Amino acid sequence: MREYGVFAIFLFLTVLIVVSCGEDNEEDNGVITDTLVCNGTFRGTSAVVEGKRTYEPYNQLGDAYIRFSGTLKTNFEVMLMKYEGYTNLAPFKGTLQTLQGLLLIAVLDALPGDQMIIYDGVERLGPPEILGQFVCVWNP
Numbered sequence: 001m002r003e004y005g006v007f008a009i010f011l012f013l014t015v016l017i018v019v020s021c022g023e024d025n026e027e028d029n030g031v032i033t034d035t036l037v038c039n040g041t042f043r044g045t046s047a048v049v050e051g052k053r054t055y056e057p058y059n060q061l062g063d064a065y066i067r068f069s070g071t072l073k074t075n076f077e078v079m080l081m082k083y084e085g086y087t088n089l090a091p092f093k094g095t096l097q098t099l100q101g102l103l104l105i106a107v108l109d110a111l112p113g114d115q116m117i118i119y120d121g122v123e124r125l126g127p128p129e130i131l132g133q134f135v136c137v138w139n140p
Helices: 002-028
Strands: 032-042 045-057 064-074 078-086 092-098 101-111 115-120 130-139
Touching: 032 064, 032 115, 045 130, 064 092, 064 101, 078 101
Parallel strands: none
Antiparallel strands: 032 045, 032 130, 045 064, 064 078, 078 092, 092 101, 101 115, 115 130
16 A cells, blocks of 8 residues: 555656646747847948847757847838748748838848848849848847
8 A cells, every 4th residue: 555655656746847847848949039139221321120039949950930020210211120931941031111111021130240131022033132231239
C-alpha cells in the first residue's frame, strides 16, 4: 500500500513539472516584439520610421514570420506603414497609406548596421527603385 502512495506522489510531481514547463514554452514560443525607431531619408527628404516589429519563429532553423506596423514621417506627411512576410522570402511585402492613396512597398530590415531599405513594391524587370534608406535602433 505504501508503494502506491509513493508512486502517486512521484506521478503528481512529474505531471506538475511537465505542465509547468509546457506553460513556459506556450507563453514564450520564441516570439520577439521590438520597437523600431529608424532615421534616414525617404524620396530624398529626411524621414523617421517608428513602429512595432514582431518576429515569430516557425521552425528550428531560425526562419520566422515578420510583422511590422507603424508610421513613416517626413517633413510633409505622416504615412501608415505595414509589412509582413517570411524571412526566407524577403523582401517583405507591404503598404504605405499616403495622402495620395495606397503605395505598394517592399522592405528589407535587420540588415548589417541595423539598416532598413524601402523599395517600390511594384514588380518589374530590372532592379527595384529604392524609396528610402534608414538606420534603426531596436528596443525590446
